[in-house]
Amino acid sequence: SYVLTQPPSVSVAPGKTARITCGGNNIGSKSVHWYQQKPGQAPVLVIYYDSDRPSGIPERFSGSNSGNTATLTISRVEAGDEADYYCQVWDSSSDLGVFGGGTKLTVL
Amino acid sequence: EVQLVESGGGLVQPGGSLRLSCAASGFTFSSYWMHWVRQAPGKGLVWVSRINSDGSSTSYADSVKGRFTISRDNAKNTLYLQMNSLRAEDTAVYYCAREGGIAADFDYWGQGTLVTVSS
Numbered sequence: 236s237y238v239l240t241q242p243p244s245v246s247v248a249p250g251k252t253a254r255i256t257c258g259g260n261n262i263g264s265k266s267v268h269w270y271q272q273k274p275g276q277a278p279v280l281v282i283y284y285d286s287d288r289p290s291g292i293p294e295r296f297s298g299s300n301s302g303n304t305a306t307l308t309i310s311r312v313e314a315g316d317e318a319d320y321y322c323q324v325w326d327s328s329s330d331l332g333v334f335g336g337g338t339k340l341t342v343l
Numbered sequence: 344e345v346q347l348v349e350s351g352g353g354l355v356q357p358g359g360s361l362r363l364s365c366a367a368s369g370f371t372f373s374s375y376w377m378h379w380v381r382q383a384p385g386k387g388l389v390w391v392s393r394i395n396s397d398g399s400s401t402s403y404a405d406s407v408k409g410r411f412t413i414s415r416d417n418a419k420n421t422l423y424l425q426m427n428s429l430r431a432e433d434t435a436v437y438y439c440a441r442e443g444g445i446a447a448d449f450d451y452w453g454q455g456t457l458v459t460v461s462s
Contacts, residue, residue, distance in 0.1 A: 236405070266446035270388070277438055277455055278380075278388065283448035321388050325447035330402045332378065332390030332447060 237326040239335035246341045253309040255338045257322030260303060265324045267305040269298060272337075273318045281320075282307060309340070317342045345369040345451045347439050352456030359429050359460070365422040365439030365453055373397070373417035376442040378449060379424050381435035391437070392424065393447075407433075429460045 240258040247253040257267060267285050270278035280289050282298035285305065295310045309316055322335040351363040365377070379391040392403045392413040401413050412425040422439050436455040443450030 266448075268446070268448040270449070272388075277452040278449070279452070280443070280448060280450050283443065283450070284446055289450065319387075323388075323390075323449070331404060332380075332393065334380075334388045334390060337387040 236329060236331065237324070237333050239322055239324065239333055241320075241322060241335040241338045243336070244339045244341065246343055247309075247312050248343045249312055249314060251312055253312050253316070253340055255307045255309075255320050255322075255340065257305040257307070257335050258303055259305070259324065262303055262305050262324065263301045265300075265326075267298065267300050268323045269296075269307045270321045270323065271316075271318045272321065278321065312340075312342055314342050316340060345441070347441065347451055347453035349437065349439055349453045349456040352437065352458045354459045354461065355429055356462050357430060357460055360425070360427045361429065361458060363424040363426065363437055363439075363456060363458070365424075367420045367422065367441075370441070372415075372420040376447075377413075377415065377422045378440045378442060378447075379413060379422075380438045380440055380449070380452075381433075382438070382455075383432075383435040386435075389435075393442070394422070426458070429458075431460050434458060434460045 269282040272278040285300040286298040346368045348366045378393045394413045410428045414423045438455045439453045440449035441451040
C-alpha cells in the first residue's frame, strides 16, 4: 500500500517560514491535499490539488509537489498557525485514501 | 452553508455493533461522493471508507474490510457507517467528510463522533 511520510514535528519562530514535507514514491504524479487540525477540532482543508487554496485560507499558505516530495509552506508564521498538519492523497491503483502521519507545527 | 453532523457514537463492547450517521445539509448531497475518516485518541487521521454519489460503488481500508459497511440515503441526505465485530483498536473519533473533487480532497468535515470499544 502507498505510504506518506511526514516529520513528526517542525518548529518555527513567529514571522518566519515553515516548511512541512510529505514524502511518497513518485508523489509528484499524484494530487496532494493538506489539512490543518487544531486541538479538539475537525480538520480543515488548507491546500488541495498540490497548490490551490480554498476560499478563506490566507495566501501565506502555499504548496508544491515534485518527484518524491510534496511541501506545505507557511510564510510569515503566526501563533494561530500552531496545529497538526496532514498530507493526503488518493491512491487510484488500490482505490484507497492515504494520510501522512501528521506534523505538529510549534510556533516558538 | 455546508453542514455535516455525525451521530451514533458511544461505548460498545468488543464484538458489538454500532451504526454511525452523518446528516448533510447546505448542498446537493446526492451529487457528492462521501467518506469516513477516523482518529484514535492522540493519533493521526486514518481513511476508513468511501461511497460514490448514488451508492453503487464503495471502498474500504483493509483494517475494516468485511466488518464495516458504508451506505447512504440520498432521500434523507444521510450517510451511514455500519460497524460490526468491533475491536478495541476501532476506538476513535469518526468523521464524515465530503469529497470536493476528482482527486478526493475532503473539503468539508463534520465535528466527529466518538466510538469507544471497551468491556
